[in-house]
Every structure is written in structure tokens, then in C-alpha cells.
Amino acid sequence: MSRKQLYRRRTVFLAAFALILLFGSSLKDSLAYFTTYTTTRGSARLVLGSKTEIKEEIEGFIKKIQIVNTGDADCFVRARIYAGSLLKLTESESVPEGGAAHWRKDADGWWYYESVLKPGEATNVLSVEIGVSPELMGLDIDNFNVIVVQESTPVLYQEDGTPYADWNLSIKPEESEVTGS
Amino acid sequence: MKKKNNKSRSKGAYTTWLLFGTAVLLLLGSVAGSSQAALTYYSENYSAELRMFDIGVTLMENGKEVSWRNYTQKDDEWDEGGSALLTYLLNNQEDGKETYGEIQPGRQYEEELCVKNTGNIDQYVRVMIYRYWVDAPKEGEDPIPVEEREKRRDISPEWIRLNPWIEKDGMPSESQGWVLDKNASTKERTVLYYTGILKTDEVSPPFADNLVIDKEVAKKVTTTETVNGNYKTITMTYDYDGVEFVLEIDVDAVQTHNAVDAIGSAWGVDVTVDADGNLRLGR
Numbered sequence A: 001m002s003r004k005q006l007y008r009r010r011t012v013f014l015a016a017f018a019l020i021l022l023f024g025s026s027l028k029d030s031l032a033y034f035t036t037y038t039t040t041r042g043s044a045r046l047v048l049g050s051k052t053e054i055k056e057e058i059e060g061f062i063k064k065i066q067i068v069n070t071g072d073a074d075c076f077v078r079a080r081i082y083a084g085s086l087l088k089l090t091e092s093e094s095v096p097e098g099g100a101a102h103w104r105k106d107a108d109g110w111w112y113y114e115s116v117l118k119p120g121e122a123t124n125v126l127s128v129e130i131g132v133s134p135e136l137m138g139l140d141i142d143n144f145n146v147i148v149v150q151e152s153t154p155v156l157y158q159e160d161g162t163p164y165a166d167w168n169l170s171i172k173p174e175e176s177e178v179t180g181s
Numbered sequence B: 001m002k003k004k005n006n007k008s009r010s011k012g013a014y015t016t017w018l019l020f021g022t023a024v025l026l027l028l029g030s031v032a033g034s035s036q037a038a039l040t041y042y043s044e045n046y047s048a049e050l051r052m053f054d055i056g057v058t059l060m061e062n063g064k065e066v067s068w069r070n071y072t073q074k075d076d077e078w079d080e081g082g083s084a085l086l087t088y089l090l091n092n093q094e095d096g097k098e099t100y101g102e103i104q105p106g107r108q109y110e111e112e113l114c115v116k117n118t119g120n121i122d123q124y125v126r127v128m129i130y131r132y133w134v135d136a137p138k139e140g141e142d143p144i145p146v147e148e149r150e151k152r153r154d155i156s157p158e159w160i161r162l163n164p165w166i167e168k169d170g171m172p173s174e175s176q177g178w179v180l181d182k183n184a185s186t187k188e189r190t191v192l193y194y195t196g197i198l199k200t201d202e203v204s205p206p207f208a209d210n211l212v213i214d215k216e217v218a219k220k221v222t223t224t225e226t227v228n229g230n231y232k233t234i235t236m237t238y239d240y241d242g243v244e245f246v247l248e249i250d251v252d253a254v255q256t257h258n259a260v261d262a263i264g265s266a267w268g269v270d271v272t273v274d275a276d277g278n279l280r281l282g283r
Helices: A003-031 A134-138 B002-042 B087-091 B259-267
Strands: A035-046 A052-059 A062-069 A075-083 A087-094 A103-105 A111-117 A125-132 A144-154 A171-180 B056-061 B064-071 B078-082 B108-117 B123-134 B160-163 B178-180 B189-194 B208-213 B221-228 B231-238 B244-255 B271-273 B279-281
Touching: A003 B002, A035 B056, A035 B064, A035 B078, A052 A075, A052 A144, A062 A075, A062 A111, A062 A144, A075 A087, A075 A125, A087 A144, A125 A144, B056 B123, B056 B244, B108 B123, B108 B244, B123 B160, B123 B259, B160 B244, B189 B279, B244 B259, B259 B271
Parallel strands: none
Antiparallel strands: A035 B244, A052 A062, A062 A125, A075 A111, A075 A144, A087 A125, A103 A111, A144 A171, A171 B231, B056 B064, B056 B108, B064 B078, B108 B208, B123 B189, B123 B244, B160 B208, B178 B189, B221 B231, B271 B279
16 A cells, blocks of 8 residues: 555545544434433232131030131131031021121021131131931931031122122131941 | 655655644644634623523322422432332222222123323323233232232233233223324233324323222132041142232333434334324334
8 A cells, every 4th residue: 555545545544534533523412312201010819718617516416516717818608508408407506695696597508607717716606506317317317417517608809899709719618527326 | 765755755754744733623623613603602792591402201190199200400310119009009099998909700891091291392102011920929928019020921921900901901002192102002901092192281081090900910829638537628739829910111202303313313213293293103
């Protein structure tokens, strides 16, 4: 490369460099728009699982049933009592003094506890009196079964905050069996 | 001959330095112009109010400021802060009784979300709403920040129903001056633009008003059967019991001056602005 060419190249380079410097100095201003932003987040735990247990006592021919919420979420419970046709069952609620009745028997045969059962709470006692019919006494059998089935379901809410149970979502059907003779 | 070469070389060098000198003069001249303008301004004999242009934006949740970032009239210093979303919502249920950060499916929780202009210039704003699920910390485990937990991609973000932007009910294209950017939105992310100008201290209409966790989340169960003596227990375990949902909101604000270019540069989207200052997506 001749010296003349070298000078010419340097001239062009320096001129271009100077122009870049010139336009670069005004470029920053035109890109500086006023902007800002803010970000936040939050989270919450979904509680669905409920645990319940049957607590029962047998006094003669009376079976006393209570259902206890042993989980950490509110729930609704229901119970149903099964026995052979030769046994006569008389079911009733024992309302504690100063308390209110909550058990309601529905046409579908289930007893529904209409109050929300909070963790650690137990239902009112549902008593089942077992009546042995004369036909049964005449039969040569030495025992009979009375079966209690209970189910629980988590508390759901209407949009206005009213709690309700959806028994299609019920969990943990539990059966207890009592054998008499 | 040699003499002619030397003459030509010196002419080339002269041209080079002349051009370079001119360029330097031009460069210095552009700076000197600004300085001269500043000096002229201050040499006037009357006082003038010097007003700084500061931009600031704040997210409001149920009437309270939850997150903000405001310019403080100092070099690149911002007043920013706030708290998490949903905190007071969860702590004020049932006559002030704390609910330990738990939420019930199907229940409608008030979640009115607005944007406030906390700067001193008019602005356009947009919000990006993210909804997703994460695993809750296990018992005895050290608490891990939500953003560091693994996302549960098997649970639908659509079950986090932030009204009115609910796919199941037919996602609206606009609501109360907020328009949905369908191209930028997904099941997890909803992008909304406020079409009007948000003036200083003005609070936008709400872009959401309530939150419901869809009851569908309670329908996924696993059944196990165990026999224990006279008892048979059928246990149905809720697959999504104990998971956490996350609601995350980004708010962006930009100047209204030269808005089309400013929004294109800052947000990377094409918009048009009509004579009344109303924003429209796309050119």
C-alpha cells in the first residue's frame, strides 16, 4: 500500500470517526424516554383435605355416634345407619344443654350435620336405639350387625360467601360395625 | 520528482488534519451550544420556576398502595417499595380472624386492582397479570420464596379466576377502558393496556374486581381402600390439597409525549394514538 493511499484512508477514517462522535453525542437524548415499572406478587394455600373419625359408645342397645374433625380444614359430615330388616332402629339427636340441633335426616336416608365442623370439633351425639323384633328373637342366630357409614366433604362457598357441601366431592366414607347377640 | 512527491504528501496530511479539526470543532460546538443556552437562561433578570419531570407508578389493591416505583428528582434514584398481594385480603376474613394464608375454592374474594399515576407527568400504562400454581413448603421445611419454587404445570392457571378476565366465561376483549392484548396473552399471562391517558394523581378504573379459585380444583381425587378389622375405609385424597396459587402483577408506565415512539421503544409494541390521546394496539 502506497503512503498516499495510507493518508487517504486515514483521512476517511478520521472523518467517519468524527461524525460518529458527533451523532453519538446527540443519540442518547433521543432514546431517553420517561418510563417506570413496578412488580409484586402474592400467594395463598389451597385447603381441601379434611380428616374425620367416628367416635362411638355402646350402652346396652343404644349406640351413640359422634364424628370428629381430626384434620386441619373445615368440613361437612353426614352419616347413615344400616341394619337388617328384623332390627328396628330408632335414631335421634342428643342436643347438649344450651346447644342447638344440627342433625337432619334426609329422604335419601342420610343424616346430614348442617353446621360446618371446624378442626378439632365433634358433632352432637346421634343416638341409635336398636330394637330387636320378636321374629328375630325366635330365630336361631347369635349375632347381628348395625353398620354406620360416615362421609365428609370440604366446605365450598357460593360467590357471596355462603358455605355449602357438594356431596359429589365427598371423601373418606368410613364404616363402623357393631355386633350384637 | 522527489520534490513533487513531498508536496503531494504534505497536501494530503494538511487535508487530513483540516477535516479532523473541523470535526472536533463541530463536536465541541454542539456542546458549547448547550452551555451557551444554559448561561443565557440563567442570565435573565426574572425568576423562573424550574420544574422537573418525574415519572412514577403505583399498583393499588382494594384501595391500598401495594407496590410503587417513583423517580425522586435525583440522578437515577428511585423510591420503590410495597408489600405482597393478597396479604390483607387473607387476614381480614370472618370478622378479622386470621385465616393463615388459606383460601377456599368457590369463594369470591374482593380483589380490586387499579393503577395510580404517582409521578408528575401524564402517562400510558399497561399491566401483565401472571397466574400459576406452586408446591407449598413441606412440613418442617425451611420457607422458600414463591419465585424460587417449582411451578405446577399440571394445574390449570385458568382455575385462578380474576374477574373479568376469565377464559371459561368468554374472555372479554376490553373492560372499563382496559383492552386485552390477545397476541401477548397466554393461559398464564394476561396483558392489558389502559387506553386513556392517566394523569398525575389519577387512579385508573379497576382492571380486576374479584378473585375466585374454581371449584374444579377440588374434583381431582385419588381413592385408596383399606380394611382394618371390622372397618373398611375408602379414602379419597385431593390431589391439589395444600398447593399454593400465585398472583403476580407487573405494571409498566411510559410518557405520553411522543407516545408512539416511546411505547415502541420501551415496550416493543406498535400502537396508534388518536387526537384525543386514546391508545390503540397495532398500526
